[in-house]
Structures are given as structure tokens and as C-alpha cells.
Amino acid sequence: MQTDLVAALDIGGTKIAGGLVDGRGTILVRAQRPTPAQEDGDTVMRAVEEVIGELAASPLWGRARAIGIGSAGPVDASAGTVSPVNVPGWRGFPLVERVRAAAGDLPVTLIGDGVAITAAEHWQGAARxxxxxxxxxxxxxxxxxxxxxxxxxxxxxxxxxxxxxxxxxxxxxxxxxxxxxxxxxxxxxxxxxxxxxxxxxxxxxxxxxxxxxxxxxxxxxxxxxxxxxxxxxxxxxxxxxxxxxxxxxxxxxxxxxxxxxxxxxxxxxxxxxxxxxxxxxxxxxxxxxxRMGTDAGLVGAAAAVLAGGAAAAGV
Structure with missing residues (x-):
């Protein structure tokens, strides 16, 4: 039985959502902040840190073994950076590094938000x-x-x-x-x-x-x-x-x-x-x-890292 959890972030131009997700794709804990999309990069990052902080306050946080991020793009997963078109304060922003620091050095996987939704829909939704x-x-x-x-x-x-x-x-x-x-x-x-x-x-x-x-x-x-x-x-x-x-x-x-x-x-x-x-x-x-609704970004971000990526691959 899967006992560990993935902390997932879904970062877009309107909202920053977070969740603790189990191996079945169930979101056990949620947090959300509006995206201050027109502010400077550090202000946007503070909203991300607030979401992480709210998740970390949960008694379940200790079971989180990794973080999956689905972010508005373009993203550069190889460099760990993001440059969302609708968040001008983030250009080449070192999101993976900043999230890792905020989350106690948990391993981080970054994918684009569209890829995250694809992972969720293929795992559990309309593309299954x-x-x-x-x-x-x-x-x-x-x-x-x-x-x-x-x-x-x-x-x-x-x-x-x-x-x-x-x-x-x-x-x-x-x-x-x-x-x-x-x-x-x-x-x-x-x-x-x-x-x-x-x-x-x-x-x-x-x-x-x-x-x-x-x-x-x-x-x-x-x-x-x-x-x-x-x-x-x-x-x-x-x-x-x-x-x-x-x-x-x-x-x-x-x-x-x-x-x-x-x-x-x-x-x-x-x-x-x-x-x-x-x-x-x-x-x-x-x-x-x-079919996955507003949960798709979180479930897909988790799918990218759960079971070594097997869930994201539809296995």
C-alpha cells in the first residue's frame, strides 16, 4: 500500500494551488492563493511559499517525499526555471531551487501545466x-x-x-x-x-x-x-x-x-x-x-513523480 505522499503545486496566471496527493490521486490536503501575476518575481514567489507553508502545517506533511510542480510556461525542466507568459515578473525564474529551499530540500519535479493536465487526464480522466x-x-x-x-x-x-x-x-x-x-x-x-x-x-x-x-x-x-x-x-x-x-x-x-x-x-x-x-x-x-476539473493540475503534478513516474505514463 502506498503510504507516502507527493506535495503538488499548480501554478497559473490566476491561482497558485497546492495539495498533498496520495498514490491513488486523492488530494488529502489543499491550499490556495491568488497569483499576484503583475507583481515582481519575489512577490509571486511569496504566494508560492505561503501555499507550501500551509501544506507544511498539516500533520500529513511528514509523509511527503517529493514535490511535483505544474507551472504555466514556458518552463525549462532541465534548468529548473520558468518564464510564464502571463507572469512577467518570472523570466528564467529559478522556481525549482526556490521551492526546494521552501520545502526543506525535498526533491522537485517540474513540468508545464499543460503536461500536468495531460498526465492527469491520461491517468484518470478523459484520455485514459x-x-x-x-x-x-x-x-x-x-x-x-x-x-x-x-x-x-x-x-x-x-x-x-x-x-x-x-x-x-x-x-x-x-x-x-x-x-x-x-x-x-x-x-x-x-x-x-x-x-x-x-x-x-x-x-x-x-x-x-x-x-x-x-x-x-x-x-x-x-x-x-x-x-x-x-x-x-x-x-x-x-x-x-x-x-x-x-x-x-x-x-x-x-x-x-x-x-x-x-x-x-x-x-x-x-x-x-x-x-x-x-x-x-x-x-x-x-x-x-x-473530466478532472480544477484538480487536474495538482493530480498531474503528482502523477509526474508518483511511483517513479509510472502513474504519469498511464501504468
Missing amino acids: GHDNALCMVVSTGVGGGLVLDGRLRPGPTGNAGHIGHISVDLDGDPCPCGSRGCVERLASGPNIARRALENGWRPGPDGDDSAVAVAAAARAGDPVAVASFERAAQALAAAIASAASLMEIDIAVIGGGVGTAGEVLFGPLRKILDEYATLSFVRRLTVVPA
């Missing part, structure tokens, strides 16, 4: 039983990860499958990453909301101008809101079809906040995907919502 899968997180940013030939494939720096920063609009808007027309610039939650506002959509009396509110308006039939989600769906479809053509994936799993929008997103996405995924060997491609 699929040998070739793309899993995406569509939220404040857009990330992803790959399972090929039945194994998680993070790549040499931990960024393989980082689909949010491939260009699907060659003359599109500049992206904070430095490129143009990236999937993230078209399909992330903030950009769905931005596009709707720019085209005349207005929030209700509560003033909520987030992508969640745009999704609600789209479900109610607001044409501007519908169009903003259709544009996001087109960007995702182009990226998914391209990935399928390159790597012969047979399923794409979409999670994150935007992924919870339901048929407002998945209806046009499946329709448009049929127009892009036309080659014979990608026509069987399916697109499904993620």
Missing part, C-alpha cells in the same frame, strides 16, 4: 485508454501536453505540446510571447472576453465582463458573444487538426475554465474541426471535455 492524445488547458492562457505511444511525452525542457503558442493567424494580433496570431491570443478566456467587448457586447448589471459571462450570454443567444466563442473554436480547431496531422493523435481533451463553457464552445469546435481535419488518418479524431 488512449495511446495518442493531445490534452489542452484553455483558461487565462492556453497550454497543452502529449501522450504518444501510451506515454507522456514532456520533451527535453518540459514544453512538448505547448500548443497555445503556435500561430493560426499569420497576420494576427501580436501575442505577449512575441509572435503573432497565437492560439492563446484568440482562444484564451481573457481574449474571448476582450474580443466580445471590442465588438459591442456589454456585461449585465453585475458588471461581470469575464469569459464566463460571455459564455452565459452566448447560451442566451447574444450574437456577439456567440461570434467570439466561434472565433475561439476556429483557432482551437486549426491547432488541433495540425497536431493530429503531425502526430496522429486520435483524441483531443480540452479543460480549463473555457473548456467548461459546454456546447457554446464544443458545438462550433466539432463542426469546424471537420473542415480542417480532412486527411484520412485524422478523420477519426474526437474532441471531448476534460
Whole structure:
């Protein structure tokens, strides 16, 4: 019986979550702080340290044998650094070193947040039983990860499958990453909301101008809101079809906040995907919502280190 635990961190542009996770993927202890994404690097790190401190205050902390981190990227697992596009204070930030110091020198494994979600979905979620899968997180940013030939494939720096920063609009808007027309610039939650506002959509009396509110308006039939989600769906479809053509994936799993929008997103996405995924060997491609919900990042970060990585590999 697995008695040791993994301390897991899920670091994104909106929140920093932590948990103590057992060998079955059950989160036994939780902690969370908002990400001070626009502050300097040390301020962001203090929020991470607060999460670690809250976990360390648990009586179960003594059973933690390692730490898994799923971070917004790009990450460099070989150097232990992160440079999240949506956290400008972290550029080449030595996250592994700082986390190890805060956690009493426990061993640390770093992967991108998209890879973490992929590990979770392949282990316990919508990609379970699929040998070739793309899993995406569509939220404040857009990330992803790959399972090929039945194994998680993070790549040499931990960024393989980082689909949010491939260009699907060659003359599109500049992206904070430095490129143009990236999937993230078209399909992330903030950009769905931005596009709707720019085209005349207005929030209700509560003033909520987030992508969640745009999704609600789209479900109610607001044409501007519908169009903003259709544009996001087109960007995702182009990226998914391209990935399928390159790597012969047979399923794409979409999670994150935007992924919870339901048929407002998945209806046009499946329709448009049929127009892009036309080659014979990608026509069987399916697109499904993620199943792991908001726990995916933590479970996947733990999966990367549990049982020597066997869980992450789907073993």
C-alpha cells in the first residue's frame, strides 16, 4: 500500500494551488492563493511559499517525499526555471531551487501545466485508454501536453505540446510571447472576453465582463458573444487538426475554465474541426471535455513523480 505522499503545486496566471496527493490521486490536503501575476518575481514567489507553508502545517506533511510542480510556461525542466507568459515578473525564474529551499530540500519535479493536465487526464480522466492524445488547458492562457505511444511525452525542457503558442493567424494580433496570431491570443478566456467587448457586447448589471459571462450570454443567444466563442473554436480547431496531422493523435481533451463553457464552445469546435481535419488518418479524431476539473493540475503534478513516474505514463 502506498503510504507516502507527493506535495503538488499548480501554478497559473490566476491561482497558485497546492495539495498533498496520495498514490491513488486523492488530494488529502489543499491550499490556495491568488497569483499576484503583475507583481515582481519575489512577490509571486511569496504566494508560492505561503501555499507550501500551509501544506507544511498539516500533520500529513511528514509523509511527503517529493514535490511535483505544474507551472504555466514556458518552463525549462532541465534548468529548473520558468518564464510564464502571463507572469512577467518570472523570466528564467529559478522556481525549482526556490521551492526546494521552501520545502526543506525535498526533491522537485517540474513540468508545464499543460503536461500536468495531460498526465492527469491520461491517468484518470478523459484520455485514459488512449495511446495518442493531445490534452489542452484553455483558461487565462492556453497550454497543452502529449501522450504518444501510451506515454507522456514532456520533451527535453518540459514544453512538448505547448500548443497555445503556435500561430493560426499569420497576420494576427501580436501575442505577449512575441509572435503573432497565437492560439492563446484568440482562444484564451481573457481574449474571448476582450474580443466580445471590442465588438459591442456589454456585461449585465453585475458588471461581470469575464469569459464566463460571455459564455452565459452566448447560451442566451447574444450574437456577439456567440461570434467570439466561434472565433475561439476556429483557432482551437486549426491547432488541433495540425497536431493530429503531425502526430496522429486520435483524441483531443480540452479543460480549463473555457473548456467548461459546454456546447457554446464544443458545438462550433466539432463542426469546424471537420473542415480542417480532412486527411484520412485524422478523420477519426474526437474532441471531448476534460473530466478532472480544477484538480487536474495538482493530480498531474503528482502523477509526474508518483511511483517513479509510472502513474504519469498511464501504468
